[in-house]
Amino acid sequence: MNKKNISIALVLSLIVISSAVFVTVKNKQPVTKKPVILQNKVVQPILTPQQERRKQGYIKKNSLGVEYKINAVLWTKYDDNILVDGIPNADDEDNTKPVYGGKKVSYISKDLIKQYEEASKIKDKKENKAKTSEILSKGKDFYSIVVYKKDKLPSEVQIKKDVKCENQQKLGEKENFVFYFGYNNFNDKDLPDGEKVIYKELYDDAMAIKSTISTFKPLTLADLFKETNNFKFKLKDLDGTEVSSEVFNKNKLTMVNLWATYCGYCIDEMPTLQSLSKELANNKFGVLGVASDVYTKDAVDKSLAEKAKKIVTEKGVLFTNVIPDDVMKYDGPLGYISGYPTSFFVDSNGNIVGDIIVGDKTKAEYTKIIEKLLKEVK
Structure with missing residues (x-):
């Protein structure tokens, strides 16, 4: 259930780091943090400050420059009833907006x-x-976060229109960015009694964000991906078969498509991706899907895994779809993005090439991008 202009997913975070998947970054080596057993005593690994905050329930949205605390279990439980959408006319590249x-x-x-x-x-x-x-549009808005370019900050009237909530709160400024948080008053009108309870739980937790939210300079996908040398992993697909980054060796170029089971545009574009995978196979092009939301709360959600399998079957998808783990979801590509679908490309060695694609595109648009990259990669 997503509007276009990016199907944004609420990326929920409670984490105990594993090392099955990692992205190698310049001057940084992946660190394995597993409990060490000494004389029948388990010594827990030391977590980094950011890992500790995730364990406490904080989520960090690099693309927006905000971090706040939520009840991840609660939001995961009712994720079918939650719509996360973008802000109209937002553009992190066009300085005139x-x-x-x-x-x-x-x-x-x-x-x-x-x-x-x-x-x-x-x-x-x-x-x-x-x-x-x-x-x-008939949904009941809980809250919104809007980030402005300071030198283009609009009038208070326009800010109210952008925030689209009854209450607006300025969070602060960081360099050339101004942050606003909007929230609506409690309103369970017209909801069935059973859903009023759900709505109240979510509303109360959403309002708690106001006291925990902090801001920092937003990071673009280019910022996050530019130092990434190589994309490596060892995961399992939706059928439980082990899949590693060696799968990239089979093709000259592979499109890695990050999607979610609740993302309508992700699902709608699957036949297009399957068609591209088949038609360009002779050109050594392939597609690898990542069912991003199937892994939640440090474990595979079996019901979501079945839902994902049903989706790919109904859409006629034959290319491999893997399930992420802690590191991919929180410290790798899934930790970088702000919405679904998001896609990027890797060469036969797993090196990330080309631009990051946020949102869906037409078959013609994808074809143009792919053919250009096929000519550029060795």
Whole structure:
């Protein structure tokens, strides 16, 4: 259930670091942190400050420059009812636009979910988008975060329009960035009694963000990926078969597609990715999917794993889809991104090449990008 302009996922964090997947960064070697047993006593590994904060429930959104604490278990439990969306007209590259980035988090009732699922069956894309957008707009917004470019900061009237919440709170400034937090008053009107309880739990936790949120200079995907030398991993696919980064050796170029089971645009573009994988196979091109949300709370969510398997089967996907682990999700590519789908490309040695793609694209757009990279990589 996502609007275009990036299906943003709420990346929930409670972590105990493992070392099955890692991204090698210049001057930094991956560190294995496992309990050490000495004379029948288990000595727990020393966590870095950031790892300790994640363990406490803090999530860090590098692309927005914010960090705050939430009840990860609660939000994961009701993730089917949560819509995380981008802020219209946000652009981290166009300096003429005032909004650098942001997100809005809303509650979507079970009734709206049913309406959305029916509307998603509409074949006409324009009508489909209009109807699904109309339905999602009826959700109950919890909060929003909007980051402005300081030298383009708009009027208070415009800020209220951008934040789209009854209450606006300026969080502060960092270099050329100004941060705002918006939140709505409690409103469980029109919700069934059973959902009122769910809504209140989520609302109360969302309001607690106000007292824990802190800001820092936002980091672009280019900032986060630019020092990454090599993408390595050893994971399992949706069928439980082990898959390692050696899979990249089979092709000249591989597209790594990060998606989530709740991301409508991720699912909609799967047939396109499958088609590209098949049609460009002779050019040594392949696709590797990462079912990003299947791994939650330091473990594989079996129900989400089954949901992911059902999705790829229904969409006719034949390329491999792997399940991430702690390091990939929190200290690797999944820890860098702010929304789904996000894709990047690697050569046969796992070196990241080309630009990071946020959001979905048409088959023609993907083809143009892929053919260009195939000519550039060795």
